[in-house]
Amino acid sequence: MDIKENTLEDSNIMLDLRDIHKSFFIGTPNEFEVLHGLNFVVNKGEFVSIVGQSGSGKSTLMNIIGALDRPTSGEYTLDGVDIEKAKDSELSALRNKKIGFVFQTYNLIARTTALKNVELPMMYAGMGRSERTERAKMLLEQVDMTPRMLHKPDELSGGQKQRVAIARAMANDPAIILADEPTGALDSATGRMIMDIFHKLHEEQGKTIVLITHSPELSQETQRIITLKDGDIIGESAGNWNPKAKEVE
Amino acid sequence: MLITENILVALAGLRANIMRSLLTMLGIIIGIASVIGIMTVGNSITVIVNTTMQELGANNLEVGVTQKSLDEETTSSGMSFGRGYIREMSDDDLISHDMLVSFREKYQDDIKYVLLTEAVGNPGTVTDGSKNANVQITGFNRDNIEFSNLEMLGGRSFLNTDYLEAKRVCMVSDKFVERMYKGDNDAALGQEIEVSVNGQFYKYYIVGIYKYVADQFSFGVSDNPTTNVYVPFKTARIDNHTQNKGYSRLTLVTSIETNNDSFANTVRDYFNINFYSRNDAYEVMVISMTSMMDSMNSMIGTIQLALSVIAGISLVVGGIGVMNIMLVSITERTKEIGTRKALGATNSSIRLQFITESVVICLIGGIIGIGLGVALGMVAVKLMGYQAAISVQSIVIAVGFSMAIGVFFGYYPANKAAKLNPIDALRYE
Numbered sequence: 001m002d003i004k005e006n007t008l009e010d011s012n013i014m015l016d017l018r019d020i021h022k023s024f025f026i027g028t029p030n031e032f033e034v035l036h037g038l039n040f041v042v043n044k045g046e047f048v049s050i051v052g053q054s055g056s057g058k059s060t061l062m063n064i065i066g067a068l069d070r071p072t073s074g075e076y077t078l079d080g081v082d083i084e085k086a087k088d089s090e091l092s093a094l095r096n097k098k099i100g101f102v103f104q105t106y107n108l109i110a111r112t113t114a115l116k117n118v119e120l121p122m123m124y125a126g127m128g129r130s131e132r133t134e135r136a137k138m139l140l141e142q143v144d145m146t147p148r149m150l151h152k153p154d155e156l157s158g159g160q161k162q163r164v165a166i167a168r169a170m171a172n173d174p175a176i177i178l179a180d181e182p183t184g185a186l187d188s189a190t191g192r193m194i195m196d197i198f199h200k201l202h203e204e205q206g207k208t209i210v211l212i213t214h215s216p217e218l219s220q221e222t223q224r225i226i227t228l229k230d231g232d233i234i235g236e237s238a239g240n241w242n243p244k245a246k247e248v249e
Numbered sequence: 250m251l252i253t254e255n256i257l258v259a260l261a262g263l264r265a266n267i268m269r270s271l272l273t274m275l276g277i278i279i280g281i282a283s284v285i286g287i288m289t290v291g292n293s294i295t296v297i298v299n300t301t302m303q304e305l306g307a308n309n310l311e312v313g314v315t316q317k318s319l320d321e322e323t324t325s326s327g328m329s330f331g332r333g334y335i336r337e338m339s340d341d342d343l344i345s346h347d348m349l350v351s352f353r354e355k356y357q358d359d360i361k362y363v364l365l366t367e368a369v370g371n372p373g374t375v376t377d378g379s380k381n382a383n384v385q386i387t388g389f390n391r392d393n394i395e396f397s398n399l400e401m402l403g404g405r406s407f408l409n410t411d412y413l414e415a416k417r418v419c420m421v422s423d424k425f426v427e428r429m430y431k432g433d434n435d436a437a438l439g440q441e442i443e444v445s446v447n448g449q450f451y452k453y454y455i456v457g458i459y460k461y462v463a464d465q466f467s468f469g470v471s472d473n474p475t476t477n478v479y480v481p482f483k484t485a486r487i488d489n490h491t492q493n494k495g496y497s498r499l500t501l502v503t504s505i506e507t508n509n510d511s512f513a514n515t516v517r518d519y520f521n522i523n524f525y526s527r528n529d530a531y532e533v534m535v536i537s538m539t540s541m542m543d544s545m546n547s548m549i550g551t552i553q554l555a556l557s558v559i560a561g562i563s564l565v566v567g568g569i570g571v572m573n574i575m576l577v578s579i580t581e582r583t584k585e586i587g588t589r590k591a592l593g594a595t596n597s598s599i600r601l602q603f604i605t606e607s608v609v610i611c612l613i614g615g616i617i618g619i620g621l622g623v624a625l626g627m628v629a630v631k632l633m634g635y636q637a638a639i640s641v642q643s644i645v646i647a648v649g650f651s652m653a654i655g656v657f658f659g660y661y662p663a664n665k666a667a668k669l670n671p672i673d674a675l676r677y678e
Contacts, residue, residue, distance in 0.1 A: 068591060068671045089595050096593020107588040107675070111261045123254055124593040168592070 011080065014176055014208045015042040015065060020074035022060050034060045036231045037074070042176075042210060047202045047241065049211040049219035052228035059180070061228065062212045066099055066178050067091045079175040096124050100169030104181035106161040108153040114140065114164040115149045121171040132171075139167040143197060159190035166197055176208040177201065183218065195221060251598060255605035262578070262606060263613070273574040274614030276567020277654065281618025281647050282625060283560035288643035289626025291553035295546060296638040302542045308505070309364075310513050311536040312520075313498040314342055317528070335530070342531040343495030348524050355519070359512055362392035362502035367485035372475045373446030375429060382428040383475040384421075386444055386451060388485020396502055399479075403434035404457035407481050411456075415483035415492075419453035422461035422476035434458050444478060451488055453480055513537040564650070567614070568658040575607050575662035586666050587674025600667035607659025608652050615651025619644055 022035040034057045042048050052058040063069035064076060067083055076083045079098055086094060101107075108117050115136050122132035140149045143163040153161055162182060169177050179198065183191030195218070201207045211222055219225045220240045227235040263270040316335070353360055367388035375382050389397070391412050399406070402423050411418050421437065430437040437455050444451045461476050486492040501516065503509055513535040520533035579586070586599060594602075623639055630637040 063672050066591065068675070092590070092593050092595040095591060101591045103588075103675075107584065107591075109585055109588065111265050112258065120589070121592045123251070124589075124595075124598060172593075 012043050013041055013077075014044045014046070014079055015040075015210070016075075016077040017041070017065075018075040020061075020064060020071045020076060022057075022064065022069075023072045033072075034231050035064075035071070038231075038233055040226055040233060040236070042208065044208055045202075045206045046224065047198070047209045047211070047222045048224045048226060049213060049222040049239065050226045050228060051213055051216060051219045053214060055230070056228040057231040058212050058214075058228050062178065062180050062210075065210060066101060067094050092124075096121055097172050098175040100171070100174035100177040102162070102165050102169050102177060102179040102182045104184040106153070106158070106165045106185075108161055108164060108168075110153055113150050113152055114145060114156065114167075117153070117164055118149075118168045118171055121168060125172050136167070136171070139170050140164070142170075143167050157190075158186050159193060162186065162190075162194050163197065166194070166201075170201070176210055178210050178212070180212045181214070182211070184213075251601065252605065255602045256609060258602065259606040259609040263610065269574065270610065273570055273610055274567075274617065276563065276570040277611050277614030277651055278567075278618040278621060280560060280564030280567045281615045281651055282622035283563065284557050285619050285622025285640075285643055285647055286626040286629065287553060287556045287560055288640045289623060289637060290629050291549060291556075292640040292643075293626075293630040293635050293638045295549050297635050298545055298549065299542065302538055302545075308503050308509060309538045310501040310503060310509060310516060311498065311538070312344070312501060312516060313534055313536075314338065314344060314531050315534045317530055317532045338497070338531060340494050342528060343497055344499070344520070344524075344533065345495040348520070349496070349499070352516075352519060356515075359503055359507045360501055361504045362396045363390075364393040364396055364500040364502060365390040365482050365496060366393060366500075367482055367489060367491070369451060369480070369485050369488045370446035370449065373444045373451075375425070375442050375444050375478075377429060380429050381473075382425045383473055384425065384444055384478045385475055386419075386446065386480060386485065386488070387477045388480050388482040388488075390482035392502075393482070394479065399459035402458045402460055404438045404455065406457055407479075411481045412483060415481060415487050417453050417484060418456045418481065420457035420459050420479040421455055423458055424461045424474060424476050425478070426458055428473065442478070453478065453484075509537045509539050513540075564654060568611070568654040571607055571610055571655065572658040572662060574610075575603060575659055576665070578606075579603065579662050579666045583669065583674045583677040586669050587671050587677065590669070590671035591675060596667040599669075600663045603663030603666050604656060604659045607663065608655030611651045611655030611658075612648070615648055618651070619647055622647075 017038055017040055020035055020038040021033065023031050023033045026032050038061065050058050050061060060069070064071050065078075067078065067086075070083065078094065081094060081098070083091070083094075095101075108114075109120065115133070118136035118139055119132045122135060127135075137146070137149065140146055143166055145160060145163050145167065148156060148160060153164075156164065166177075166182075169179075177198070182198070183194050186194060198209055198211070199221070202209050209222075211219070213219055222239040223241045225235075225237050225239050226233055227237070349363065353363060365388075369386035369388065372383055372385045375384055391407070391409075394407060399420070404420070406420065407416075407418065410416065419442070421442070423432070423434075426432055426434055426437045429442075430440075437458060440455050441452055442455060444453070459479075461474070463474065480488075483492065486494075503512055517533055517535045525532045589599060589602075623644075626639070627637040
């Protein structure tokens, strides 16, 4: 694997997107452009939300940020790695080591235990069996899932599944956590609990988190809100996130 | 490491869909079972035929008087075809004692034994009160007794005078002694027995007791097997009233250095040129056991191969079944594949995962098939009354072959899974 690290060791930039365009071909010669040249930067340790209605292009953007897809044109650098130049196998390694995905529908592998699910990214990273089991247990403890770690996904509640998914996202200590509507399928109390875990990861471990959501209220909890509409960024604003205020509480 | 993980995932998948897994494996199971079963039966028959022939003597030449064919069309094994001049065989047509003596003298370097056998009637019985035993009176000449290498348990073998003077002596089996004298060899020796064959009675004195060896073709273990009562050849001939006749058939045991196939021709030519050139209807034919064994083995081999190929077709059908179910499984698990890719699985690790799964299905099917095939083959062989010979080679090949089927028929679906676009796969519902 040949992922070239940024020569600027002390760079504070985690995500750097410049003039990102994305088009889909829906039968030649029709071309449908979803993203019309986006520019934004996410700094290390930042908790950012990307908000938009459905059809705004936020899913497409998430795929590009998550290195699941490549932009049609534009430059995207993730933690110093130029996505455009990376081969498919390098993108796999990138997703494995630098990105922790949290999906709305949890996407746990059925038929295997919570523990095995958390071990999976470490297995793909080539970590030894005992080492990854140990780490998976530690991660599950962080999300209070130790008592149910040997249960299979269909024996877990939605909130429990999402906690396992967050533990899995943390498996290879990624540069960013990419959460796509993580509370979308949960009731408000459970959703609250999941958001608290994100806050904890952000504050205590300094994780960079990108939250993609359609909910303006949820986005208010983050440091910075990027609003997307019809494939353009129509605004950037600061959220109500205030760690000091939280501490007072 | 990834392999063991993949195997565990595959096994978990199989367990989750037991019925489907079994049905998928069924094709492989039936295919492998039939191939192994056929191989087991074929192998057993080959082993039996070979040992039987070896017992009869692979180095033996069977010499017999047969009808002449007018067109002189004779196959390599000496069997003649075509219409000959047909008349009953008379005493003049037989191989006389004098012919045999001069023949033996001429080829004494090549001939180790000349085996002469004279059975007295059909199997008969010896009865003494409530005790009885089934026997067959068999006259053996000295060469034959020496060649058959009987293991003596008591008494003695025949003496020179027994052969020459046609003494009324016999050797009986330990089985016979068991039934008639409660296994007491000393009590049996010197006793006179009376054998009843089709209402005729023949009397002999027991001089020796040999160890009975069951032959391959005897069905099961009988507690009253028909054992031979050996008598001197001449004695048997007198009992048959054939003492002045020639021989219609005899067996030659050649020395090791002799090439049987060419010696068979030499023997045939010797008799036919010297003694049968003026005979209008009969001549001598010679069959070499080696060539008979070879042609029989190749015949069994060909039948076995043909049947195996037919059985092999069901393996291909089974493989297609595996491929079909793998394609279904991949469609069902599209989202899982997308997730794995998002978590960092490379195309090759996805491919490996599904090939492993397909190989695991085929291998388990193969192993069940081998068990079933061996069992079926053994039952079939036992039903035929033979001893089963399991072909280890065919088991090794079957395991390898079922794995190869797994790889071959798993590759296309696995490759399809590996090439899935992660976004489409993740979005799949």
